[in-house]
Amino acid sequence: MITTAYDEPQKTLTFSLDTDLLSSNAERAQACFERALANPQPFAHLYVDLCRCKMVDSVGLNLLFGLLHRAQELGAKPTVRVCKGALEHVMRVARVDKLFGVEVVMPAVAKETRNNP
Amino acid sequence: MSLPAHPPKVLRLGCSGTNRNGQKCLFGIPHINYLRNFSRIEWEPELLGLEEIGMGFSPTLVAAPGWALAWLKSVECTKKSFWDVPLVSRAPFDVWSHLPPAPAGLVASEGFVREGGFVNVWTERHATHVVWGKLREDCAASILAFVWLQNVLAGGRHWRRHELGRLPEQFKKHLALGYLHLGLPNEPVEAVSLGLPRPILRRKDGELFYAGDWIGVHERTQKVTRAQLGALVLPELEPCLHERLLTFGKNEKPSDGVVWCLEGVGGPGMLALYSSAIAARVDHMQDTWERWMNDRLGMMDADKRSELLLCVREAVINADEHGCRSVRGHRFLMAMQNFEKERRVRVRVSDPGLGHAHDVNSMMARQDQMMGRHLGLKLIHGIAQNMSFARHGATLQFDFHY
Numbered sequence: 001m002i003t004t005a006y007d008e009p010q011k012t013l014t015f016s017l018d019t020d021l022l023s024s025n026a027e028r029a030q031a032c033f034e035r036a037l038a039n040p041q042p043f044a045h046l047y048v049d050l051c052r053c054k055m056v057d058s059v060g061l062n063l064l065f066g067l068l069h070r071a072q073e074l075g076a077k078p079t080v081r082v083c084k085g086a087l088e089h090v091m092r093v094a095r096v097d098k099l100f101g102v103e104v105v106m107p108a109v110a111k112e113t114r115n116n117p
Numbered sequence: 118m119s120l121p122a123h124p125p126k127v128l129r130l131g132c133s134g135t136n137r138n139g140q141k142c143l144f145g146i147p148h149i150n151y152l153r154n155f156s157r158i159e160w161e162p163e164l165l166g167l168e169e170i171g172m173g174f175s176p177t178l179v180a181a182p183g184w185a186l187a188w189l190k191s192v193e194c195t196k197k198s199f200w201d202v203p204l205v206s207r208a209p210f211d212v213w214s215h216l217p218p219a220p221a222g223l224v225a226s227e228g229f230v231r232e233g234g235f236v237n238v239w240t241e242r243h244a245t246h247v248v249w250g251k252l253r254e255d256c257a258a259s260i261l262a263f264v265w266l267q268n269v270l271a272g273g274r275h276w277r278r279h280e281l282g283r284l285p286e287q288f289k290k291h292l293a294l295g296y297l298h299l300g301l302p303n304e305p306v307e308a309v310s311l312g313l314p315r316p317i318l319r320r321k322d323g324e325l326f327y328a329g330d331w332i333g334v335h336e337r338t339q340k341v342t343r344a345q346l347g348a349l350v351l352p353e354l355e356p357c358l359h360e361r362l363l364t365f366g367k368n369e370k371p372s373d374g375v376v377w378c379l380e381g382v383g384g385p386g387m388l389a390l391y392s393s394a395i396a397a398r399v400d401h402m403q404d405t406w407e408r409w410m411n412d413r414l415g416m417m418d419a420d421k422r423s424e425l426l427l428c429v430r431e432a433v434i435n436a437d438e439h440g441c442r443s444v445r446g447h448r449f450l451m452a453m454q455n456f457e458k459e460r461r462v463r464v465r466v467s468d469p470g471l472g473h474a475h476d477v478n479s480m481m482a483r484q485d486q487m488m489g490r491h492l493g494l495k496l497i498h499g500i501a502q503n504m505s506f507a508r509h510g511a512t513l514q515f516d517f518h519y
Contacts, residue, residue, distance in 0.1 A: 022430075023396065024397075024399060054423055057431060057496075058493040058495075061492055061496075062492060085420040086424045086427075089424060089500065090496065092499075093496055094499075
């Protein structure tokens with residue numbers, strides 16, 4: 001469900017989700033995040049990559065908010081990465097772009113990144 | 118030689134122990150067998166916490182058991198005098214001899230009527246209203262409540278609106294009702310359960326069943342065919358159209374709830390009635406909505422469809438969590454209609470809750486959203502258009518232009 005990648009030179013931690021973040025799987029996602037953040041390597045940036053998600057509902061957004069806040073508390077700069085389209089709009093409506101950071105990528109670029117991480 | 122006529126035996130049931138003329142009367146509701154000794158019963162609706170009484174001559178009852186009609190011909194609602202004019206309020210007894218015909222397509226099954234079921238239907242300004250319930254033959258309070266209800270419903274628009282909106286708990290305890298309001302395609306669809314413990318239709322083993330005695334304790338079920346489904350619960354959406362408008366669509370099997378796919382009502386629509394506590398089933402429900410959107414909203418691009426799906430999901434989860442408190446035994450209604458010419462989809466979700474006074478633009482709402490509360494409403498408000506509340510917030514409606 002969630003893949004974790006750590007780039008030591010850049011001090012960047014990346015969570016990539018391969019499913020939608022919804023009320024029905026939020027608990028599972030929360031557990032995954034908890035596990036990943038239990039003993040993290042020191043990181044200055046946290047990327048939450050939602051390029052493979054089609055939908056994030058209000059429960060998923062709450063979970064995301066919690067995660068991003070936590071990253072801020074740990075002194076990291078959190079950024080959400082989404083594909084251009086519906087999810088980008090949702091992030092804007094929920095003010096994720098104002099409160100944290102949102103990086104919008106074109107779907108083709110996201111696909112390429114997935115193939116060549 | 119004719120036999121001397123016996124004076125009719127009249128029983129008066131009142132609140133104070135005296136009737137309107139100062140004569141003594143019973144001030145409680147006796148056993149049903151006692152009532153059977155009298156040819157006429159006068160009673161004050163206040164006994165059941167009902168204050169107003171309807172006056173009218175246009176019965177809306179289209180199906181009821183014969184013994185219930187007999188009670189309608191012998192019980193009248195009375196009220197204490199008003200400006201010294203004694204009030205006796207009822208439709209004339211003879212109007213209950215012949216019930217008006219049910220609208221085309223509405224059939225109450227024999228079993229339903231035999232077990233005390235009744236159905237009222239009336240139309241106002243092209244909107245159709247349906248009230249249904251089940252009488253208990255052995256309960257005097259249930260029968261008195263039924264008589265009162267029929268007189269109110271026969272009493273015209275004002276009485277119906279005035280009375281149905283504020284039925285006391287005591288009434289609902291004795292006579293639980295289901296109510297459905299269907300307007301024109303662009304008008305609200307509302308369903309309200311007044312004291313109902315269970316939905317009228319439920320799924321079992323992949324089939325739909327009509328819980329025939331859903332008001333009673335024992336539940337005996339009867340399989341419902343597609344043809345019977347609309348007839349049991351819904352009358353025609355638009356009385357002026359002759360064709361049935363309710364179909365299941367092609368090979369569609371919704372995974373949850375009762376879903377009607379409507380065709381030819383100004384654009385395709387979907388009407389879904391769900392039992393509460395949906396947390397574990399919402400993804401399956403979403404699949405049904407997505408299939409419907411993919412089939413019927415071809416003009417809408419994928420991103421828009423995804424946003425619409427999210428708004429519907431949020432509205433439905435909201436209705437379940439707040440309107441039904443996520444506990445079993447309630448139900449809520451979701452209606453979605455596509456207006457192709459206007460390139461607009463309208464969604465309406467009604468729940469049986471008390472509603473709320475949430476204002477998404479208020480300072481408090483903004484603070485709440487920062488804390489992650491009411492985020493669902495915030496999303497709908499930001500993504501959809503014309504979001505509005507009705508029934509004090511228990512109904513949420515929004516449009517989606519594409």
